[in-house]
Amino acid sequence: MESRGYSSPHDWARSFLLAKEESKIMAKMNEKEREEKLYRIRHSLAHIMAEAVLEMFPEGKVAIGPPIDTGFYYDFDLPRPLTPEDLEKIEKRMRQIIAGRYKFERREISEEDAKELFKDQPYKLELIHDIIERGTDEYGEVTEKPVLSTYQQDTFVDLCRGPHVEHTGQIPADAFKLLTTAGAYWRGDEHRPMLQRIYGTAWLNKKELKAHLQWLEDVKKRDHRRLGKELDLFSTNQQLGGGLVLWHPNGGHIRKVMEDFCREEHDKAGYEFVYTPHIGRAWLWETSGHLDFYKENMYTPIDIDGQDYYIKPMNCPFHILIYKSRRRSYRELPMRYAEWGTVYRYERGGVLHGLMRVRGFTQDDAHIFCRPDQMPDEIDKVLQFSLFILRSFGFQEFEAYLSTRPEKAVGEESKWRDAEAALEAALRRAKVPYKIDEGGGAFYGPKIDLKIKDALKRSWQLSTIQFDFNLPERFDMSYIGEDGQEHRPYMIHRALLGSMERFFGVLIEHYGGAFPVWLAPQQVKVIPIADRHNDAAWALASKLKEARLRVEVDDRSDRMNAKIRDAQMQKVPYMVVLGDKEIESDTLSVRLRDGSQKKLSTDAFIAYVQDVIANKALL
């Protein structure tokens, strides 16, 4: 046994490369197999859960139960609400069914047999009807030939296209868990009955399940609402009203740094800043069309001298009025109006969520008006700019959705095609992976939605770059071209961070509250060991302040350990412990929030921190 047959370094390298290629392919195969396996397990667990639930409620009606990203769910119509105790019982029963090693048997059946079999299951009858009449399956996807198939395990038969595991014994009984119950409309339609949905999570083995449950814990720990309270960043409050945010000094500071940075970069990128009021006459919103298609998100008007004024849900009409304040020449274009504009939108009570979904928020909004020949370049620039800004805040992974012309749309088709082509070309050049959402655009123009992935691999939609073929028309915008004729400008809406509120929420969760030093509300905490070191601490603090560092002295007569703990909990990047040793040797003992320590001179420390700030680094 002997040689492994590598006769020369060259051969060795070749096999190594081959092996690497193969393992890549294998990894891909394994990934596919894994997904397939998980799909079967999760789908089968949904059926097993349905069996357990129907045993508990024999008159219960079942709707649909698909696998999802992290597990599965099933929707039921039951005589009473489910309790957490019910979930425990159902889960226990599911494990018994798994232990029974029941086969999953597939049968194809005729329409008549299916209708007879599911005669007491109105939701299934509706699905059968759709499969036959519309050729869609239970997920509403169009199938080639309508085939009705059922899967049965033990006593439970479900209308289902499969696939499933061969028998229940193939499901790891210790790798799933029922999580929550939730209301869900039948077929997602709020006019149809509200069903009870049970969510479960399922994995290949116990270790993966544990990892997922741990991930859920991490998500909870990083919840921006929790950190917002702990770090005194912001609050919402009952007396104020839902969906309205109070930015505390700590959060306000971060926002100020964010805004200052973005403003300066916008300035460099050729944007001009405009300011517009919070309300405008009905004429504005009638002309823009918002009172037709956006009314349900707008608040009731204020009567001023017999005229209706609306609180703005968007900034665009105001920017258009600035454009229209005088005649424009082709020489002035492109014009880029930027405004950190605060808008108010009515959101249904149930959807409000911390900073992520609010009723009043500030967009980093801008509108670009340009000539057709400038349009592709403008799109390119705005996408690059967007990526630059998001990278500056520490996001590295992006994905994009390009939404194209829907059935009902305004604007010439050729303009749509040009715009879509420009958007796609920009995405290609920027090397952002993207998907095309065919027909998913708004009626007034195609768009790019840019999503980032945070530290927990969740994606968030932040930036949006949106063409508008509607408003220039409605407001009759024009410029005088080289030919002396009137032309219609292109109009592009764009927001990079989206809204300051949501972006801040994402930022809090991305960093778990431990912000990069340039953003951190407090950058340095000076910790005198005993009261006799306070004078030196204050002296040091004022020196650091002169260097534009944000510093505080913890001069409470508490123990050093307690002060360190507090600073650590507040996630202050640098703690400078000051005692006899430091004063004598004229060096600083710096504790970083990751627990490591450095000893260096005051000047070296200042230089170090300034360097970290300049690089927008974490520590």
Next chain:
RNA sequence: GCCACCCUAGCUCAAUUCGGAAGAGCAACGCAUUCGUAAUGCGUAGGUUAUCGGUUCGAGUCCGAUGGGUGGCUCCA
């Protein structure tokens, strides 16, 4: 808006299954302590149990309404 659940001190949570004297930790404040890299000790104060109504001899606990929140659904920056 819809379904379910929740609301007790500033915060996090207790308060025997079935109704029987509202409690702890942290934070705050006071006093003592002056300390070497994640919690010093003792003490003080803090509540119309979200609000309103009902059942009951008696309600934090049971019922109803309102407000707010949480997880979803729908919608979305």
